[in-house]
Amino acid sequence: MTGSGRAGDPEVTVVLVGPPPRPGPSPALDSLLAQSIWLRRPGALQLLAAGTGGAAVAGCVELFGDRQRVRGRYLFFLGTGERLAEQALERLVGLADRAGADVVLGRTAGAEQPAFERELFERTREQVGFTDSALAYALPQARLFRRAALEYHGLPTLGLDPSCDPRFALPFAVEACLRSRRVAVLGGVDCLLAAAPEAPDRPRHEERLRALAAALVVAERLAEPGAEAAALRDWAFGWELPRLLRPDFLTLEVAAQRRLCAGVGRLVERYCPAAEYQALAPRDRLRLDLARRGRAAALRRLIRYQAAYGEPVGYRVAGEERPVAVLPAQLGPSLVLHVWRGLVPAQVRRRLRRRPAWRGLMNRAYARWGQGPSQGELRDVTAV
Structure with missing residues (x-):
């Protein structure tokens, strides 16, 4: 399970997934052509672009030597709307080899991240887990996988449906991380740069x-x-x-x-x-x-x-x-009643209105707010 491959095999098989790119320049393919690992050794990359179609993709597949068989030591999943930083693959592969990691995460610039996920990518970590880090929250950033480990555990070699967005490949990423000998994080640099969408994403x-x-x-x-x-x-x-x-x-x-x-x-x-x-x-x-x-x-x-x-x-x-506004407004009677009416069924509100204790509670609440209820609010509180 060394993942070393045969002499002359590519370092990385890049699996291009997602909807077919629109006619014209492709950010994903352009970023592959600029990869430092490929510029140093053109045979270092293999591209599989099943399901994406398009003349530009076909030409690039030929350039990267697609033989419809995964031959790289590592697999990297790249969305058609994404692009790679110039040294991304070289850095990811270097960390995987150095740490003996079966999965490596790389940061995506501009991705929505909670504070604890941002902390995860502040520095390079040669081993992380679900219990000692925010690994679960960063699963969409898990893109580089050791091919030998996937084959050893019987995970599908391609792992994703060709039309799938890598962000929704959660089952594959969870299983790969749980089965891996080691999961590493490349920190301090951006690996993926999300391309500006040509049109709003449909709800998914x-x-x-x-x-x-x-x-x-x-x-x-x-x-x-x-x-x-x-x-x-x-x-x-x-x-x-x-x-x-x-x-x-x-x-x-x-x-x-x-x-x-x-x-x-x-x-x-x-x-x-x-x-x-x-x-x-x-x-x-x-x-x-x-x-x-x-x-x-x-x-x-x-x-x-x-x-x-x-x-x-x-x-x-x-x-x-x-x-949308981020500053909470003062919780006045009208606002609280608006939420109350929206969340509590009408029949429950009617039963409460019949109880003197409830009416007393509401009157004390208005007194604390320093104002009396309006006629409409009074009906909502006290009407039978």
Whole structure:
């Protein structure tokens, strides 16, 4: 399982995946031509571009010696809309050889990263795991794989459907990392540079949900019980699933929203223990709870509220990037009642209104705010 290959074999087989590139210059192919490892030894790279088509791709495949058989010591998955930094492959292969790593992660410039993932890429690390680092959160950055290790463990040599976006290859990345002898991180430099999209991405929530569901199946089968399995569940339910219920959820058709809620509910019921579920951030747990109960309309209202009053995210609607406010507004009576009406069923609100203790509680709340309720608010609090 050395991965050394035969004399004269390429160092890296680059698998070009994703939708066919548009006519004209291809950022991905141009970046391959500029790779330092290839400029030093033209035979160091092999390109497989199944499913991408196009004259430019065909010419580049011929240039890189595509024989429709993976021959490189390492595999690297490159999306058709991405481009590589000039020394990316040389640095990644050098670290893999030096550390004896079967998987190497490289940072993508401009990728959405929580603070702990940014910390992961601050310096080069020759060995990381799911329990001692933010490896799970950086799985889309796992692109270089030792071919011999994949073959030894019976993982598909190509690993991805040719039309698949590498960002959704979570099951493959999880299994490769769990089975590897060592996972390394190349820090301090950007390896991938995301190309500017020619058009807004279509919503891909259901694809992401399917990828996450398959990754959880792999994790349940291969992760060590205890800390490792818990770390992967924390990533899935504390990060990946809540990301599906952010403002871009509102751009989906209502039927797709309902399907997504049903899928979220199945994953929570199947894989998330009650204690871990209760330990999630309240904001995320509230969204997940509405989704698992199929309350898509209430979820839409909650997402709008969270976006407007304190969730620092942006979303794209009809090709326009719309920022949302990040500073929480003062929680006055009208705002609280708006959220209350959106989340609590009308029949429950009616039962509460009949109780003197509830009316007293509401009056004390208004007194604390330093103002009395309006007539409409008063009806919502006290009307039978």
